[in-house]
Amino acid sequence: MSTIINDIEIIKAESSKINEVDFDNLTFGSVFSDHMLVCDYKEGKWQAPKIMPYQPITLDPSAKIFHYGQSVFEGMKAYKDVDQNVWLFRPLDNFKRLNISSKRLSIPELPEAYFMEGLKALLELDKDWIPTNDGSSLYIRPFVFASGQGFHASPADEYKFIICTAPSGSYFSGDVKVLIEETYSRSANGGVGFAKAGGNYAGQFYPTQLAKAKGYHQVIWTDDNTHEYIEEAGAMNIFVRINDTLITAPTSDRILDGITRKSIIELAESEGIDVEVKKITVTEVVEAAKNGTLKEMFGAGTAAVVSPISAFGYKGTDYELPKLNDTYASFLKKRITDIQTNKTEDPFGWRFKVV
Ligand SMILES: *Cc1c(COP(=O)(O)O)cnc(C)c1O
Numbered sequence: 001m002s003t004i005i006n007d008i009e010i011i012k013a014e015s016s017k018i019n020e021v022d023f024d025n026l027t028f029g030s031v032f033s034d035h036m037l038v039c040d041y042k043e044g045k046w047q048a049p050k051i052m053p054y055q056p057i058t059l060d061p062s063a064k065i066f067h068y069g070q071s072v073f074e075g076m077k078a079y080k081d082v083d084q085n086v087w088l089f090r091p092l093d094n095f096k097r098l099n100i101s102s103k104r105l106s107i108p109e110l111p112e113a114y115f116m117e118g119l120k121a122l123l124e125l126d127k128d129w130i131p132t133n134d135g136s137s138l139y140i141r142p143f144v145f146a147s148g149q150g151f152h153a154s155p156a157d158e159y160k161f162i163i164c165t166a167p168s169g170s171y172f173s174g175d176v177k178v179l180i181e182e183t184y185s186r187s188a189n190g191g192v193g194f195a196k197a198g199g200n201y202a203g204q205f206y207p208t209q210l211a212k213a214k215g216y217h218q219v220i221w222t223d224d225n226t227h228e229y230i231e232e233a234g235a236m237n238i239f240v241r242i243n244d245t246l247i248t249a250p251t252s253d254r255i256l257d258g259i260t261r262k263s264i265i266e267l268a269e270s271e272g273i274d275v276e277v278k279k280i281t282v283t284e285v286v287e288a289a290k291n292g293t294l295k296e297m298f299g300a301g302t303a304a305v306v307s308p309i310s311a312f313g314y315k316g317t318d319y320e321l322p323k324l325n326d327t328y329a330s331f332l333k334k335r336i337t338d339i340q341t342n343k344t345e346d347p348f349g350w351r352f353k354v355v
Helices: 064-068 091-104 112-125 198-213 259-270 282-291 328-340
Strands: 002-005 008-011 035-042 050-053 071-073 076-080 086-089 137-146 159-168 176-180 218-222 229-233 236-242 245-248 274-277 294-301 305-314 317-320 351-353
Touching (some): 035 112, 064 137, 071 091, 071 198, 112 159, 198 218, 229 282, 236 282, 236 328, 245 259, 259 274, 259 294, 259 305, 259 328, 282 294, 282 305, 305 328
Parallel strands (some): 176 218, 176 305, 245 274
Antiparallel strands (some): 002 008, 035 050, 035 159, 076 137, 137 159, 218 229, 229 236, 236 245, 294 305, 305 317
């Protein structure tokens, strides 16, 4: 049976898988909700989206995603408060960034209504899948890729936009020990580092494996030219606290414009924390570690919100960060998650009510 709401056709799953899921022991992004949204680009335009049961998709072996890597994605979360209201966090920013990423990879941009109305309809339908345990949420993965056929190295003429959701526990990674990268780069001037392109991740896996083999969990990416400027922490933006000043690198065509990053900057400033958006050199971080003024380093991104770094390695030496009781990292993480989950007022207007 199918119904059409706001141009969106909904084909419901015959039965729900929700009773098979242990909501008290959720990992991150490994079980999927009953439905997904699918929207096709063909004959020069995005066709009306459809919601259907979560299922595998079929592609021609010559589909250009496999050969030329035209694929971009987003990462978002939906939260349910104690009154069962469903919230998103700055969703229009994800929509805009998806199109910024698409444009860079010659993927046709999506209409706002298909993204926003499609996402709302999907969340309404699968709202029972939004976990309520502390720290958990429904992780949302919107993505667009080239489904059009042919080995010709040119943009495809057909694409798919899909949104899948996955009830997820908190993305607690424990003490993260990182390696400052001196050889490899995740992005370059004029490249696609600012885009959430799948290929950026593929290029990170090998250097990260090498770092893991040396006992580190993640790589701190430095600039491709000199490896002297600290740019990102794995797939997160990076913050460094020297004395009481919180520093983060300015966005550029090498650095992703993270929504968590910009929210942390605004929140910290509104709380009277001294924030500087400026280039950070490896030398100044090593010096600060040596003279005791380096207080904290943390990554910032949707999945973990804030991920504290306990130590970093550079040129064969490991530098431990101090173990502080009151960190900016935990304070800012609590402030931001309280806003996301409607536990506190939202003076910034970031929260977005779905139902
Ligand atoms: C997604 C991502 C981030 C974080 O962005 P958010 O909008 O905060 O989730 C940071 N760096 C990279 C490379 C990313 O892909």
